Amino acid sequence: AQTVTQSQPEMSVQEAETVTLSCTYDTSENNYYLFWYKQPPSRQMILVIRQEAYKQQNATENRFSVNFQKAAKSFSLKISDSQLGDTAMYFCAFMKRRGAQKLVFGQGTRLTINP
Amino acid sequence: DADVTQTPRNRITKTGKRIMLECSQTKGHDRMYWYRQDPGLGLRLIYYSFDVKDINKGEISDGYSVSRQAQAKFSLSLESAIPNQTALYFCATSERPGQGYTFGSGTRLTVV
Numbered sequence: 001a002q003t004v005t006q007s008q009p010e011m012s013v014q015e016a017e018t019v020t021l022s023c024t025y026d027t028s029e030n031n032y033y034l035f036w037y038k039q040p041p042s043r044q045m046i047l048v049i050r051q052e053a054y055k056q057q058n059a060t061e062n063r064f065s066v067n068f069q070k071a072a073k074s075f076s077l078k079i080s081d082s083q084l085g086d087t088a089m090y091f092c093a094f095m096k097r098r099g100a101q102k103l104v105f106g107q108g109t110r111l112t113i114n115p
Numbered sequence: 116d117a118d119v120t121q122t123p124r125n126r127i128t129k130t131g132k133r134i135m136l137e138c139s140q141t142k143g144h145d146r147m148y149w150y151r152q153d154p155g156l157g158l159r160l161i162y163y164s165f166d167v168k169d170i171n172k173g174e175i176s177d178g179y180s181v182s183r184q185a186q187a188k189f190s191l192s193l194e195s196a197i198p199n200q201t202a203l204y205f206c207a208t209s210e211r212p213g214q215g216y217t218f219g220s221g222t223r224l225t226v227v
Contacts, residue, residue: 006157044218050214107156
């Protein structure tokens with residue numbers, strides 16, 4: 001079974017700083033997808049960024065980028081020029097490429113951006 | 116209108132009561148999922164469905180049941196609610212592998 005671990009329950013940074021959220025996972029699969037979801041206080045789950053494991057290039061979406069290290073099974077999220085609206089719970093998630101498309105989530109990291 | 120709609124948004128119920136959480140979608144996706152979110156545990160899969168005749172248990176299905184009434188509707192029932200079922204419940208849909216899910220806005224359930 002796959003597991004996803006987020007070792008930072010809470011983080012806090014000043015506005016405009018860069019912050020990196022950590023995520024590690026365990027799987028015997030070779031082909032899979034990785035995701036970061038954001039959950040603001042509204043509690044809506046919002047897809048931030050996705051990575052396909054067979055692609056070497058790290059995904060980037062505006063101020064959000066990932067550092068995908070397949071051999072180390074690590075998938076960290078970097079938020080540049082952080083904004084107050086980035087304050088949220090962030091979840092890392094794993095999906096096998098084959099099968100039922102089940103998302104396996106980490107425990108979450110609560111990120112606070114301070115003015 | 117939201118692509119995935121969950122009702123109710125919040126609910127308080129008593130121990131032992133039967134309760135149904137409803138989910139409907141306009142995405143036309145075949146695959147639908149129910150998760151629960153607990154602090155420190157993330158989201159865990161309760162049930163999932165590929166179509167009206169294909170229902171599958173997730174990792175924490177005990178105490179829950181589901182019904183897929185149509186492609187667009189997927190309901191979660193707690194036959195006899197207990198306090199440790201207090202959680203935030205999400206319904207989600209998926210079109211194809213790798214695209215992630217479209218989530219509903221969640222139902223916060225409190226069992227007293």
